[in-house]
Amino acid sequence: MVNPATSPHKTRVDPETRKEIRHRLLRIAGQVQGLQRMLDEDRYCVDVLIQVEAAREGLRQVGRLLLRSHLETCVTDAVRRGDGPAAYDELIAILYKFCR
Template sequence: MTETPAPPGYGDEKEAYLKRLRRIEGQARGLQRMVAEDQYCIDILTQVSAMTKALQAVALGLLDDHLAHCVVDAAAAGDDAAAREKLAEASAAITRLVRS
């Protein structure tokens, strides 16, 4: 018998995340256009910064959802090993975010 995987912790916010990611995709296309059109370096860097902040906001939201749902649900189920695994995943994600 196969176990049905739990829905992702971001399930309630899925459409909002998709909307944000589509906006970020548009920003990336805009950056490509700026470079292709030989725009001023500082203007491009300003847009890169805005896109970076937008991606960070998505990452932080997903991390918050992971902690609030995946980690909490594993702990509430009384499965210490699963809770530790979910917490380790979150810690590794935080490390990657801080290093980027």
């Protein structure tokens, strides 16, 4: 698997998706701050757990947007130049690492 941390690849997320991701990240940042407030206010643990999951789901949707963009750009290019298998190796490694 290509070592993403040092990968020379650049992302080519289109402007519209970029805007939506930015919007979602701002909301998630607000949710994370809200979690601290809930703790400070001694809110019921189950309430706080529900908010933890709401923030996780927000991040999952960011992941979905990124994955879609990755398929449309990097994976599509790889398939067209005959490097599909390597791109699929990386894709499956990511998906099965984070998805139970």
